[in-house]
Amino acid sequence: MKDFDVLVVGGGHAGVEAAAAAARMGARVGLVTFDLDTIGAMSCNPAIGGLGKGHLVREVDALDGIIARAADAAAIHYRMLNRSKGSAVWGPRVQADRQLFKAAVQAALREQSAITQIAGEAQALEISNGRVTGLMLADGTTLSAQAVILCTGTFLGGTLFRGEERLAGGRIGEQSARRLAEQLRDAALPMARLKTGTPPRLDGRTIDWARLEVQPSDADEWTMSPLTVGRRNPQLACAITRTNNATHDVIRSNLARSPLFSGAIGAQGPRYCPSIEDKVHRFGDRDGHQVFLEPEGLRTAMVYPNGISTSLPADVQLAMLQTMPGLESVEMAVSGYAVEYDHVDPRSLDSGLQMRALRGLYCAGQINGTTGYEEAAAQGLVAGAHAAAAVLGREAPALDRANSYIAVMVDDLTLQGVSEPYRMLTARAEYRLRLRASNASTRLTPVGIAAGLVGEQRQEWFDRRDAQRIVWDTALDRRLTSREVAGARPDAPPRTLREWLTYDGVAQDSLVTHLPEGFISDDVGLELTEDAAYAPYLARQEAELRDLRASETLAIPDGFRFRDVPGLSNEMIERLHAAQPGTLAAAGRVPGITPAALAALLVHTRRAQALA
Structure with a gap:
């Protein structure tokens, strides 16, 4: 026994972050998996990041997780998605070479001597006694542990569907975890x-680009991790x-051959990533849907057509593809x-993703009803950190909404559950103005350091960055008169440099002589500027929440039109309409x-009452 x-x-993605954390x-x-060579593989789209x-x-x-540096x-x-909007909702996203990403993940795991990989x-x-104490493998090997984290993805009792075909598996060409599913x-x-x-x-060679x-x-060389220097x-x-x-027309005439419409698939799919047959069925009045053609790597001709997930038969898929501009002669590789x-x-599950009824068992990723690499990676980190903290008698990282x-995601999952695959959206976070992608290190690296989750390299980098941030933040308290600021109105009162940074009509470039050297081009300078803009x-926002x-x-009247409330997603409108709540609580x-x-609902309800 090991x-x-x-x-x-x-x-x-959940498993590697759990093991590493x-x-x-x-x-x-x-770390137990069917095939060690597939560790870190990108099962679906070759991209990391996006909105939320x-x-x-x-x-x-x-x-100090793996995913950003591997990306x-x-x-x-x-x-950078959503760049036309405020920086709080910008969505950094990269297209990744599948093989390079997998290799980077595997290299990061090899650096961790405390991880043993087991095929x-x-x-x-x-x-x-009501507690998990280890695992039995299919070959009879027994592994003991005080905590087990299940990161089974789509492999737990997985079945593949393509037209009339049915295959046991969690990914094409790979088996599913049937026996573990039966035990659970x-x-x-x-x-x-x-x-x-x-x-x-x-096959990208058959596309008329x-x-x-x-x-x-x-063009601007930002990276997913601030520890990455330049693009590779x-x-x-x-x-x-x-x-x-x-x-x-091709899709509609073959809906009967789709397992989604024949009744073969009974489970709910992701609302924010529907299949193309579902899009055509639900939005029949649309004259078209965008399809993004994304290269899968530097040394392959394979292209991923983002936006047309499908389980139609293979012959229908090819016919459908060849109706699109540039794809008239395309060949389908898979x-x-x-x-x-x-x-x-x-x-x-509790807030550490541990099963309440079976202590020592943790779950992370799609097994918890989420969709996406990023959601899986984040849950893996939470489960790994909490499992290790419980075993070692330590404090887990203090994450909250x-x-x-x-923490928003974990809170949503463990308190509200799922009726469809959960996807992170910026709208789910009530504190999203302060939870910007650009200030993640300032917010969370100290939390990771306190919990012992952050390695020496990142801690040294953060200490240097934090010292610079403190110096620059103090420098922004300097007061300037309007005569010292190009573009300011002559009668404008003196303001701090922090206030001038966000003053209407004053360009950052005009303040460069007053700002610390390198401020405008540095990510710390950007973060401090955003802090000033959002203050x-x-x-x-805090007053609204109070x-x-x-x-x-507050009473919500009968027949209230939730669709009229600005800021509510279609998902929320549907759920509120079905529930017909009588009060805000x-x-x-x-x-x-x-x-x-709820904040948007409060404002709209009060406005409606005032007009009544």
Whole structure:
């Protein structure tokens, strides 16, 4: 019998972050997965980050996780999403070379001497006196541990669907964890099924790129991790095509062959990443949907068509593809498919992602009902850190809704549960103005240092950065008269440099002689400028939240039109309409309704009452 402090089942994004976090905390870790060569593999899209998701990546990185640095090591296309809006909702995203990303993850794990990688199938949990004590592998090997973290992704009871085909598996060409799924169900743990899917892969040599709109990588050289110096790889452009009426006709005429519509798939799929057949069925009046053609690597012709996840038969997929501009002669290298899999009800977990009814068992990633690499990585870090802290008698990192998107997600999952795969959105965070992707290190690295989760290299980097931030922050308190500031009105009163940075009509460049050297081009300078810009809004937001807590008994009238409330997503509108809450407090108990949504509901309800 091999003895560990923590065992991790699964080598995907949740599993590697769980193993690495537990090891950084000082635990002896065993990482069990079917095939060691697939550790860190990108099962679906070859990209990391995005709206809301980029915040999670930066936060995992601030706590010394792997995903951001691996993304930089593999990045072949950088794009900051939502740049036309305020920086609080910017979404850093990179297109990654699949092989380089996997190699970077595996290299990072090899640097952790406390992690032992074990090839095998986790067949059953070892349980004694209501507590998990280890794992039994399919070959009969027994591994003991005080904590086991399940990061099974789509492999737990996974079934693949493509047209009329049905295959057991969690990813094409790989088996599913059937026996472990059966044990969990036999233990009467609260479980259900969810569904996700992936699009076909295209041979880029058969695409007419000249006919397509090109989307180049960002020119300014930002990175996913501040520890990354410069970009590592040549940058490739992506391209955009669209579906059209001919595409939709092909899909509609074959809906009966789709397992999604034939009744073969009964599980709910991700709301924010629906299949193309679901888009066409639900939004039949649309004349087209964008499809982003994303290269999968520097040494492959494979292209990922983002936006057309499908489980239609392979022949229909090819016919559909060849109706789109630039794809008339495209060849399909791999056809798309859907996967249905088991997940646990995350309401059965505590805030450290430990199963309340079975101590020592932790769950992270898609097994908790989420979708996405980034959500999985963040949960893996939480579960790994909490498991190690419990075993070693230490304090886990102190994360809450006011300091991290990670805690927003964990809170949403464990308190509200899921009825569909959960995706992180900036709208879910009531403190999103202070939870910017750009200030993740300032917010969370001290938390990681206090918990022993951050390594020496990052701690030294942070200490240098923090010292610089303190000096520059103090420098912004210097007062300047309007005569010293180009572009200021002559009658403007004296202000601090911090206030002039956000003053209407005053360009940053005109303040350069007053600012510390390098301020404008440095990420610390950007962060301090954003702090100054958001200061009045943060004060207002905190006042609104205080008002919200004092207004929970506010009545919501019968027949209230939730669709008229600005800022509510379609998901929230549907849930509120179905629940018909009578008060603001009742609305807050509806699953999926965020504090930010309640604040919007409060304002709109009061306005409606005033007009009545």
